[in-house]
Amino acid sequence: MIELRNITKVYERAQKKITALDHVDLTIDKGDIFGVIGYSGAGKSTLIRLVNFLERPTSGSVIVDGTDLASCSPSQLRGVKREIGMIFQHFNLLQSRTVAHNVAMPLILAGKKKHEIEPRVAELLAFVGLEDKGSSYPNELSGGQKQRVGIARALASNPKILLCDEATSALDPETTRSILALLQRINKELNITIVLITHEMSVIQEICNRVAVMENGQIVELGPTLDVFLHPTHPTARNFVQTVMSTDVAVEEQMTTNANERVVQLEVMGDALNEPFIDLLGANHGLQTQILRANTVSVQQTKILILVLKLSGTQQQIAEGLTALRETGITVLEVATHV
């Protein structure tokens, strides 16, 4: 649906060159809620603004729905852009216009007639839960309500893609959750592909099915959100994951002094969560189990239990116990044998 091919973007300011994007390749599929995360200056805004050609690449191609944007005439480009809505951190509403007028803006600009605009605006306001706010002004609304107006406006021209530029960064956690739930509805009910940029891993965790981690204009980690959460490889990805869950196994946890001990990390999800697997390690395999650490985390409504266990028993008992765990569908990572 969206392809960025070998994109480099260099800004020139006062004869200084700043490489904001450095040979970026990225494919975002139809139906994705795709998250881009990175620290300030990583290149996230530049990347998202390329998708609707608010920025043009210095080199490389931006392909949206099969169309190479560089090859479009101005009128073709306007057509492509109409299919891409965008919402912003600071909402970008016209303060002197009513909520209804703000939502109607794209329709007015597209030359729609009043009798078409009014029912569409009412429908959009109802969709975002602001049916009674049409005649209010933006400064009479809360931050969350303002973002709902921004969302209604972005949806007015029936886009296929919605770009979200730090859309929840100015909102409190509760309001953030309600806006993220609205974005999920937009993705599911309206079949709109969503690309969002954020510096908060909790946003990625809540709604994104795939994520790219950026640093210094490059994508340093890319994959399904669950994979990146469970097995981040790049230090920056690991740092972001650690803002919402602990992943490192402490040094003391890795120490076992006995050849008949093994420290393992288990990742348990789905049906395996209902199994008495620790009891079975004792009952069926004669193993003693000490829980060193237990964490639960939810990624996109999937609950995961992460356990670090110290198992004590003969080598054979341990091997059989680990096989039984794997057969239950549990992922077993061996943290350490003995030192």
Ligand SMILES: Nc1ncnc2c1ncn2[C@@H]1O[C@H](COP(=O)(O)OP(=O)(O)OP(=O)(O)O)[C@@H](O)[C@H]1O
């Ligand atoms: N219009 C511009 N002119 C010059 N340099 C720019 C411009 N826009 C961005 N940059 C530079 O490009 C780099 C990437 O910026 P970008 O805004 O894409 O990063 P970001 O990850 O979105 O950061 P933030 O989270 O702070 O918005 C930064 O070094 C920034 O200073």
